Amino acid sequence: MKLIKWKIHAENRYIHLLITLIVIFILTPYVGEMHLNFPIISLIFLIAIIFILRTLELDKKLFFLLAAVGSLIFFSEFLTTMCTTVACRQDLSLVSWSIYAVFLAIAIFIMAYKIFSSSKITGDTIMGGISIYLLLGYFWTILYYLIYRFDINAFSSPDRMSHAYLFYFSFTTLTTLGYGDAYPVNKLAMILTSLEAMAGQVYLAVFVARLVGLHIIKHSAQK
Numbered sequence: 015m016k017l018i019k020w021k022i023h024a025e026n027r028y029i030h031l032l033i034t035l036i037v038i039f040i041l042t043p044y045v046g047e048m049h050l051n052f053p054i055i056s057l058i059f060l061i062a063i064i065f066i067l068r069t070l071e072l073d074k075k076l077f078f079l080l081a082a083v084g085s086l087i088f089f090s091e092f093l094t095t096m097c098t099t100v101a102c103r104q105d106l107s108l109v110s111w112s113i114y115a116v117f118l119a120i121a122i123f124i125m126a127y128k129i130f131s132s133s134k135i136t137g138d139t140i141m142g143g144i145s146i147y148l149l150l151g152y153f154w155t156i157l158y159y160l161i162y163r164f165d166i167n168a169f170s171s172p173d174r175m176s177h178a179y180l181f182y183f184s185f186t187t188l189t190t191l192g193y194g195d196a197y198p199v200n201k202l203a204m205i206l207t208s209l210e211a212m213a214g215q216v217y218l219a220v221f222v223a224r225l226v227g228l229h230i231i232k233h234s235a236q237k
Contacts, residue, residue: 027066028142034062035148043178056091060084063121066145072124080120087113108163111156118153122146130220135228143221147188150217154210155184161203168200188214 038059064084067077090110097103129142158180161168169175169183183196187210198204 026138028138028145031062031066032141032145032148034058035145035152038152039148042181056088060088063117066125067121080117083113083117087117104163108160111159115153115156115160118149118156122149122153125149130224133228135225140225143225147214147217147221150210150213151181151185151188154188154206155181157206158184158203161200161206165200165203168198168203170197170199171195184210187211190215 064081067080072080087110090106090113094103094106094110097106125142125146129139129146132139155177158169159177162175162180166175169180179196186192187207190211198207
């Protein structure tokens, strides 16, 4: 019975992550306005990522290293909510978000490697691919936030910039929707914006091509 449960769990390892990412996607614009004294979104997000890393059967040392990094991020964000001064919050926020960026980059790389090296198409594989696409948007949100912290004029309408607004800007760039209500001014921000737009399009093209290729191979083998 335990073996069957583990097999089902292993074959559906991305569904939980995708659901979590969608929930975070919906809640992010509102959580910032609630001024909560607990980083609940970060906790849910890190638990989901660590869970995925565990199901990917990583080396124990690498798993515990990434788990430690994830715990450090959550701990630093928790300390941020306890800060009594703006300077303290900004400094700790820079530290936690910098570590966050590294953590996400590693997680995205590992997940992409596993998914693109898979020899069969399943519903879970597709969910994993969608999860990576969403993670790319989250990753670039963090990069934009770090740039904004060093240069508040990095984007147009700096008075409107917030985590929720950068989140919105990242996904409109990733999907090349680009309403034009916000745009990069800083040169580094311009470069990153262009890279995100290209990454979003290239990823979708490669992912779809991979799915089609595996589908053709599967049907050819059945004939």
